[in-house]
Amino acid sequence: MKFVDEVRIYVKAGDGGNGAVSFRREKFIERGGPNGGDGGNGGSVLFVADPQLTTLLDFRYQQHHRAKNGENGMGSDCNGRGAEDMILKVPAGTLIRDTNTGDLLVDLSEPGQTFVAAKGGRGGLGNMNFATSTRQTPRFAQDGTKGEEITLTLELKLLADVGLLGFPNAGKSTFISRVSRARPKVADYPFTTLVPNLGMVQYKDNLSFVMADIPGIIEGASEGVGLGHQFLRHVERCKVLIHLIDLGAEGEGREPLKDFDILNRELEKYSAELSKKPQVVAANKVDLPYARERLEPFTEALRERGVAVFPVSTATGEGLQALMDVAAEVLFTGRTDKLRVEPPAKPAKKVAVAKVPAKKAAVKQAPAKKAPAKKASAKKVAVKKAPAKKAPVRKAPAKKAPARKVAAKKVPAKKKAAAAKKVPARRTPKAPVKAKRKQGRRS
Template identity: 85%
Template sequence: MKFVDEVRIFVKAGDGGNGAVSFRREKFIERGGPNGGDGGNGGSVVFVADPQLTTLLDFRYQQHHRAKSGENGMGSDCNGRGAEDMILRVPVGTLIRSTDSGDLLVDLSEPGQRFVAAQGGRGGLGNMNFATSTRQTPRFAQDGTKGEEVTLTLELKLLADVGLLGFPNAGKSTFISRVSRARPKVADYPFTTLVPNLGMVQYKDNLSFVMADIPGIIEGASEGVGLGHQFLRHVERCKVLIHLIDMGAEGEGREPLHDFDILNRELEKYSAELARKPQVVAANKVDLTHARERLEALTQALRERGIAVFPVSTATGEGMQALLDATAEVLFTGKTDKLQVEPPAKPAPRGERSKAPARKAPVKKAATRKAAAKKAPVRKVAAKKVSTRKAAAKKAPARKGPARKAAAKKSPAKKAPARKAPAKKAASGRSSKAPAKPVRAKGRRS
């Protein structure tokens, strides 16, 4: 089926029926009075979002849609029949704009949502409605009003949770065919995908999401190069974007980091809101030898920007589960921790690098050396004091031996230092009454 995502159509609602002018004419009934009925209402044009549709192909070949008009009124108080509304079914995600003004009239983003694009005309009143006590035979009726007519532009934006972005031949079709049951065309030449493809991805714990694969974007797409931006509208509703980088691309000016910057620049030109959506960066085709050699340089370059890179191979399935886990976390929880990495610390400028460390390092060494120099004499003095104390301790027993022996007999060894003080005081001649009596006795005897 051919994919059509933008059409222009003309719709016209039905006109209302005219009221009837009629009088009652029956045998033996004179001047029966007016009995003209009212006209029926015209049908309206109503758009309904149908989840079973995925393209606007039906409107490409039938661009004029007219609803039926209401019937005219009749005699004998008979009203005309109203016309049924014309139902136009469109895919979910269709935007309806006024072609003349360009204003957005409605966004049919929910299944079953309805929108009346053209209101049907109202039926006119018959002459029986104009009869009064003073005007009993009105010979006129009211005509029905005309139905609305308008030219509309239908624009389809597919509803998908995850969108695939990348250069042509980056592996997007292979990716969606591996994770879902979608079977897009896969070939080894650029621009294989000419229309968007949708696939339902069955994730863990009965969770699922819709993935959209759009044709490749190249440099200059904003000026109409390649397929241009005509398909980027289908990923505007996506919550997460998977950016596939072709690591095996060869040719003039084809570098992975250069391709990444070009595609983001084209997204920003198309829509700033689309460029701000969270992106899961995947380095594809790492199963190739020269592609794996490029991986380290790309990872380091994006790490400096704080962006995480998921190396994958859509051909072999390497790294696909980790990529889906990161995508599902952003989609269902809104957390983007796995998409970001902490950038490496930036080295200080040469001028600051030579000044700051050079001043701090010598100060610390000088301080430690001074502290060591100050502590060294202190240790020697302490050692001298200890030696003098030991010498005094050796001399003390010779002078005060009897006092120590007596103290050792009367009290335990722990209390000996406490009883040495009175002995020293007594020897020094300070206040003590015990040695004073023998001194007086010696003086009296002499």
């Protein structure tokens, strides 16, 4: 069955029936009065989510849907028959948008959910409804209203819990065929999967979940390369994403780490919310000899980023149970501890931080030692050169110094001589006076 996940359709609700203009005409009854009945209501267009459907293929070939109109009113107080509603079944997870405005009208994400896309017209009233005491013979009736019409865009997003991502031929179809009862096409060439596949996984303790396998994504998918990234809408509802890395990929520029970065960039270009979902990284095809050689460098590279890698082999079943346990833990409990590992680069960074200041100190001390040496040599040069230039300047004041000293000595000599002459003159008369006073006191 062909898979179709986006269509555009036109829906038209039924018109309401017109009211009747009629009068009672019977034998021996001259003026029976009005007896025109009302018109019936038109049918509405409803969408119902059906969990048994997985594609919009039916709407690809029939794009116009019109509900029936209501019947017109009749005489003898007979009302017209109302039309039945048109019910359109769509897969669960269908988005209904207004094509003209692009607005999202409803998301039919739950089975049995109903949405009225176009409401039917209301039937008109017959003339019997307009009879009054002053207007006993109304000769008019009311017409029915028109039903709504609208152009809609139906977009399908599969309801899956776990989504598989990866490059073409990475082993996604083989993986879903081993863990579920899905039987997608498996071949040894790229783009084997052209449409999404759903599989019911029966887990432990009577737990189950739905897994979705989408076509491969390559670099430039956001620009339309390959199958584009239009199928990524089917994993937007997933709570966990399993990223399969092809360790055995051959070709120019194909490396596991490069493939991992390319796919994450494409996810971010499509939707920032999708790129932030929990992602379980699985390194596939470890059963190949040359794939084992790529496993260790790829694991170490992601370990530095703090991302855990789970080696698996979809061909032999190696590591699948451990991978499913981690995916189920994230899905049912919401814990993502096992998806992260402690990067070994943290202690290395601490050692590097400790060494860097030591190097910086050594660099700082080296110029510190050389700087004084340069300054000392500069001073020595200055000291040696300064006296050579200032020698005659210092000798000149040396000659003037004795002249100043001689003048200084002559001045105090005159003062001392004058003082020496005055001191004996003052002291000579005082000595006998004191002696006489002493003698007089004694006598």
